[in-house]
Amino acid sequence: TNDEKYENSSTILKTGCGEDSSSCTFLFANFGPEGADIGDSSSGIILLVISLVMLCGCLIGMVRILNSLLGEKMRKIIKNGINKDIPIKYLGWLTDYLVMLVGAGLTIIVQSSSVFTSTLTPLAGAGLVSLERAYPLTLGSNIGTTTTSLLAALASDGHKKEAIQIALVHLCFNITGIILFYPIPFMRWPVPLAQRLGDITSQYRWFSVAYLLLMFFIFPAIIFGLSLAGPVAMYVVLLPIVALVLLVISINLLQKYKQNILPTVLRDWNFLPEPFRSLEPIDRIIMACIGFFKNMCRRNTNNTDKNDINTDRNSNSNQTNPEQKASINMGYETEFV
Numbered sequence: 001t002n003d004e005k006y007e008n009s010s011t012i013l014k015t016g017c018g019e020d021s022s023s024c025t026f027l028f029a030n031f032g033p034e035g036a037d038i039g040d041s042s043s044g045i046i047l048l049v050i051s052l053v054m055l056c057g058c059l060i061g062m063v064r065i066l067n068s069l070l071g072e073k074m075r076k077i078i079k080n081g082i083n084k085d086i087p088i089k090y091l092g093w094l095t096d097y098l099v100m101l102v103g104a105g106l107t108i109i110v111q112s113s114s115v116f117t118s119t120l121t122p123l124a125g126a127g128l129v130s131l132e133r134a135y136p137l138t139l140g141s142n143i144g145t146t147t148t149s150l151l152a153a154l155a156s157d158g159h160k161k162e163a164i165q166i167a168l169v170h171l172c173f174n175i176t177g178i179i180l181f182y183p184i185p186f187m188r189w190p191v192p193l194a195q196r197l198g199d200i201t202s203q204y205r206w207f208s209v210a211y212l213l214l215m216f217f218i219f220p221a222i223i224f225g226l227s228l229a230g231p232v233a234m235y236v237v238l239l240p241i242v243a244l245v246l247l248v249i250s251i252n253l254l255q256k257y258k259q260n261i262l263p264t265v266l267r268d269w270n271f272l273p274e275p276f277r278s279l280e281p282i283d284r285i286i287m288a289c290i291g292f293f294k295n296m297c298r299r300n301t302n303n304t305d306k307n308d309i310n311t312d313r314n315s316n317s318n319q320t321n322p323e324q325k326a327s328i329n330m331g332y333e334t335e336f337v
């Protein structure tokens with residue numbers, strides 16, 4: 001901002017509370033330089049965690065509410081209406097492109113592809129929208145979201161030409177992606193890939209968390225680190241990995257469609273060690289760790305209950321005669337057994 005009152009500001013946290021914190025009711029009051037001074041980075045991490053928890057909670061809640069509100073009859077009507085193709089002969093292939101326009105139009109209305117896809121996700125989770133129908137809706141949403149940058153570019157005062165150019169680059173990039181990955185049915189590999197990831201996640205619950213950490217944090221951090229090391233280091237590391245991935249994909253396709261042309265040893269992956277062909281070893285380790293922590297929590301809870309019982313027994317023993325103490329001790333021993 002060019003406001004003069006923020007000229008010497010070194011933090012995004014609101015200041016001005018001082019010693020009197022009773023009048024400060026805003027979020028993270030006294031967390032700035034005048035108080036705990038947690039810093040902008042710590043505040044950003046806290047807000048990121050809170051926003052992710054709220055986002056996941058809202059999506060899960062929307063799916064459960066939709067499942068509880070929609071009856072079986074209404075669910076079938078909506079499902080058949082959304083997933084049905086154009087009932088005109090030889091025009092059924094146009095359905096997905098019309099759906100793409102619908103996705104673009106709805107995104108233009110709400111001015112956010114995130115809002116549209118966040119609304120679409122619980123519908124798909126509730127089984128109302130098939131994955132094959134959600135795919136063109138999402139692609140159309142990527143087109144619709146470019147209108148926001150175009151409007152912002154048209155409304156800019158300085159460097160209007162450059163702003164429009166960048167907005168058009170955004171539009172052409174998304175259109176090129178649709179041309180590459182949709183018109184040819186063979187290139188619609190994101191759909192089976194999403195199905196495969198969904199099957200893995202349904203079998204291994206921890207996989208979704210590992211996928212998010214890998215694709216959104218670890219992998220970008222590795223690419224960024226390699227980019228800092230220079231193009232030579234990046235190519236030396238990435239080219240063998242890309243070649244290995246392409247080789248594995250090619251062998252998988254041959255195993256599925258042309259198994260006879262492969263050597264006997266390559267017709268399946270059983271020759272590899274189990275950790276290289278299955279997630280079962282990792283799943284066993286993770287489940288063992290989860291079971292260990294559950295047992296620890298359960299043991300701590302039992303110890304707390306026993307301490308409470310011992311405290312009650314000691315307090316009662318101070319108020320009872322010897323005969324009553326013996327009967328109480330016998331009762332507690334029976335309860336522990």
